Amino acid sequence: MERRLTELEHDVLGYLLSVEFPGVRELRHQLQGACVTGTWSSSGRSPSIYIKVGDNLPVAPILGEIAPVRAIVRSEDGEPVGELILWLTDGKLSALEYAWVTDRMPSQLPHVKAIELSVAD
Template sequence: MERILQVDFPGVAELRHQLDQVQVVALWGSNSVSVDLRVADDAPRAPIPTGVAPVTFTVIDEEGVLVGEIILWTESGMLSGLEYAWYGDQPPTSLPEVDRMVMS
């Protein structure tokens, strides 16, 4: 998430402050690397709508082939999910290395 929140967009300062208080509370499925997040209520809320944060990173493999994307979700101005949406038949077994994430 730190890599994603390096990009400037409205509300990113508040989301950066939430990083110290964010917790993973659930996986999206037994074989999923996507997670639900929860932030302490006293963290600053970002002035952005609920849904996908206005920044997306694509994921490339060792050959530079596009294999997925990382999506950051918010709810009421708080970090609420980190999704690894993959392309293809085989789901990833871990989140990608930071050097495989490219801002799209």
């Protein structure tokens, strides 16, 4: 089920990579050829996705499995409704998780205007 990123997926990933941290340049380069290999639910309705990038792309010098980005998703009235987590495998983009804190699973990723972005400590 490999497919290209949707416009919304690309926009959200690009926004998460708009902050500066060591290794972000390599991750931005990886985003250019990234594709989706599946979603986090068997129904396919989860906005969380698995990401694949080319083997010949530069690897980000980041230790650990999570990019150092803090992305809080807020409702229109400013209340936190979730968080986006950018997962890495061996310095390459591997997944985008939308962890929500509401009673209902979101059907799509949030628009970038709903994301409060900063570099994680």
